[in-house]
Amino acid sequence: MSATAxxxxxxxxxxxxxxxxxxxxxxxxxxxxxxxxxxxxxxxxGLVPTRVLPSPVDVVVRFGALIAEPFSGATLFGxxxxxxxxxxxxxxxAIGLGVxxxxxxxxxxxxRAVVTPAFELLRYIPPFAWVPIAVLWFGATTTTQAxxxxxxxxxxxxxxxxxxVSQVDSILVRAARTLGAGAAxxxxxxxxxVAAPTVFTGLRIAxxxxxxxxxxAELIVGKQGLGFLISQGQINDSAATILVGMTTIGVLGAxxxxxxxxxxxxxxxxxxxxxxxxx
Amino acid sequence: MAATASARWFDAAPGADRTxxxxxxxxxxxxxxxxxxxxxxxxxxxxxxxxxPDGLISPLFLPPPSEVWEAFVRLLKRPYLGxxxxxxxxxxxxxxxxxxxxxxxxxxxxxxxxGWWPKVRWLAFxxxxxxxxxxxxxxxxxxxxxxxxxDSARIFVVFIAAIVPWVMNSMQAVDSxxxxxxxxxxxxxxxxxxxxTRVVCRTALPTLVAGARIALGNAWTTLxxxxxxxxxxxxxYIALNASRxxxxxxxLVAMAIIGVLGAxxxxxxxxxxxxxxxxxxxxxxx
Numbered sequence: 001m002s003a004t005a006x007x008x009x010x011x012x013x014x015x016x017x018x019x020x021x022x023x024x025x026x027x028x029x030x031x032x033x034x035x036x037x038x039x040x041x042x043x044x045x046g047l048v049p050t051r052v053l054p055s056p057v058d059v060v061v062r063f064g065a066l067i068a069e070p071f072s073g074a075t076l077f078g079x080x081x082x083x084x085x086x087x088x089x090x091x092x093x094a095i096g097l098g099v100x101x102x103x104x105x106x107x108x109x110x111x112r113a114v115v116t117p118a119f120e121l122l123r124y125i126p127p128f129a130w131v132p133i134a135v136l137w138f139g140a141t142t143t144t145q146a147x148x149x150x151x152x153x154x155x156x157x158x159x160x161x162x163x164x165v166s167q168v169d170s171i172l173v174r175a176a177r178t179l180g181a182g183a184a185x186x187x188x189x190x191x192x193x194v195a196a197p198t199v200f201t202g203l204r205i206a207x208x209x210x211x212x213x214x215x216x217a218e219l220i221v222g223k224q225g226l227g228f229l230i231s232q233g234q235i236n237d238s239a240a241t242i243l244v245g246m247t248t249i250g251v252l253g254a255x256x257x258x259x260x261x262x263x264x265x266x267x268x269x270x271x272x273x274x275x276x277x278x279x
Numbered sequence: 280m281a282a283t284a285s286a287r288w289f290d291a292a293p294g295a296d297r298t299x300x301x302x303x304x305x306x307x308x309x310x311x312x313x314x315x316x317x318x319x320x321x322x323x324x325x326x327x328x329x330x331x332p333d334g335l336i337s338p339l340f341l342p343p344p345s346e347v348w349e350a351f352v353r354l355l356k357r358p359y360l361g362x363x364x365x366x367x368x369x370x371x372x373x374x375x376x377x378x379x380x381x382x383x384x385x386x387x388x389x390x391x392x393x394g395w396w397p398k399v400r401w402l403a404f405x406x407x408x409x410x411x412x413x414x415x416x417x418x419x420x421x422x423x424x425x426x427x428x429x430d431s432a433r434i435f436v437v438f439i440a441a442i443v444p445w446v447m448n449s450m451q452a453v454d455s456x457x458x459x460x461x462x463x464x465x466x467x468x469x470x471x472x473x474x475x476t477r478v479v480c481r482t483a484l485p486t487l488v489a490g491a492r493i494a495l496g497n498a499w500t501t502l503x504x505x506x507x508x509x510x511x512x513x514x515x516y517i518a519l520n521a522s523r524x525x526x527x528x529x530x531l532v533a534m535a536i537i538g539v540l541g542a543x544x545x546x547x548x549x550x551x552x553x554x555x556x557x558x559x560x561x562x563x564x565x
Contacts, residue, residue, distance in 0.1 A: 026401030132522030
């Protein structure tokens with residue numbers, strides 16, 4: 001930034017460090033202003049009723065209360081645990097079916113023509129539109145919630161796996177064949193390791209989609225879970241409960257993604273994802 | 280001889296590797312269509328066969344195609360839940376387009392500003408980072424508490440769902456512009472405003488439209504969920520009521536209309552991309 005021709009090295013370093021700190025300072029200032037406005041709006045009596053927007057302090061107190069004692073059948077941890085359980089069932093089913101099917105679709109092109117009509121017919125129906133019929137089919141059970149998670153996560157699994165496998169450089173495949181590898185060996189030793197990072201990125205999208213869909217499903221059916229918690233907050237006119245629930249949903253969703261990113265770096269360190277995944 | 284015979288009954292696409300067995304080869308266009316149609320026909324036949332009166336699936340689980348068709352005709356002819364089918368579709372469309380346009384009116388300028396002026400980005404980006412992991416649907420209870428179960432609650436939720444892609448895509452579009460273009464314009468004497476309107480916004484157009492497409496998709500998905508919770512008209516409202524009264528035919532018709540409209544939105548936005556930015560590969564960027 002400085003215009004002087006001769007700059008001492010330490011000056012450059014500190015200038016760079018402060019340049020890197022500036023965005024953080026701006027962001028912190030913006031967030032602090034937001035919280036301050038929120039607090040002021042609720043602190044001045046009569047400006048915003050507590051029913052509409054509780055003060056930040058109220059939300060923190062409510063958070064403590066929800067952890068300590070059960071609300072609508074479970075503590076905050078209990079609701080979160082139920083949600084995570086439903087989510088993992090649905091997501092694991094989507095991966096278990098979607099990844100092998102995606103590999104098959106990329107490896108056997110005629111199969112793609114077989115499933116494309118069904119896929120195109122169903123893909124524009126949002127996951128939540130399945131909730132009413134899932135309730136009829138499975139009742140208000142964990143299966144219904146898990147089915148919605150599955151429907152939300154499955155397309156991302158299958159599309160990105162297929163994309164990853166079909167983008168594997170055909171030279172690698174031919175080289176393996178020339179060197180005497182059979183189809184199974186080529187698939188296991190060449191195609192899958194090369195495709196794995198992109199597949200994993202697709203799975204991350206699937207995990208996120210599944211989490212979002214679960215919240216929607218829990219709002220509509222069920223007797224426990226984080227989505228149920230916030231809908232109960234609405235029925236009981238408790239905006240603080242809703243805000244605690246929303247925060248928990250957001251934090252858990254972000255946490256899931258961070259864990260998966262770490263996992264990707266540890267488990268598949270050899271190459272970054274090659275293709276831009278589809279959402 | 281054998282090779283040509285097999286090539287005739289399974290016509291590979293041009294450029295396909297003919298040394299591969301047929302199940303590993305990309306089928307040609309005619310073959311592809313034939314397989315797809317056969318698959319579609321098989322699915323329809325399975326639906327007919329399984330839902331016959333003596334079939335495996337009870338009509339309470341999945342009604343036969345004839346019943347779904349009757350439900351569709353009935354919806355067209357008579358009002359259902361106080362509105363005609365056209366009014367329900369209109370209610371859904373009005374809210375989704377309203378929320379989407381409102382989000383664009385706020386998100387597009389904000390995103391462009393965030394991409395162009397670093398200070399604006401430093402201020403606004405952390406707020407979006409914090410809001411982004413919260414699913415738009417999680418705002419529904421709060422929206423109902425604040426705004427009641429009227430249209431405004433649904434427009435608010437659709438707005439929340441649509442604004443993130445609007446902002447993120449416009450920011451990225453402006454941010455990733457080649458600095459050379461900007462400097463060339465500067466050298467040629469363009470003012471800041473000319474650069475922003477004539478160089479930056481025009482170069483960023485394909486990505487901006489892609490953002491609009493994603494925003495519309497999100498808006499539609501979210502609206503359906505919002506209508507399941509708080510509405511007095513709309514396709515999601517039909518679906519939930521039909522499920523409660525066990526009118527599965529009507530439920531399936533509502534789902535199908537939701538899917539068709541979602542597809543039309545996607546196709547429409549791709550056409551729009553081709554129209555306003557014909558030089559881009561239409562709708563291919565995410």
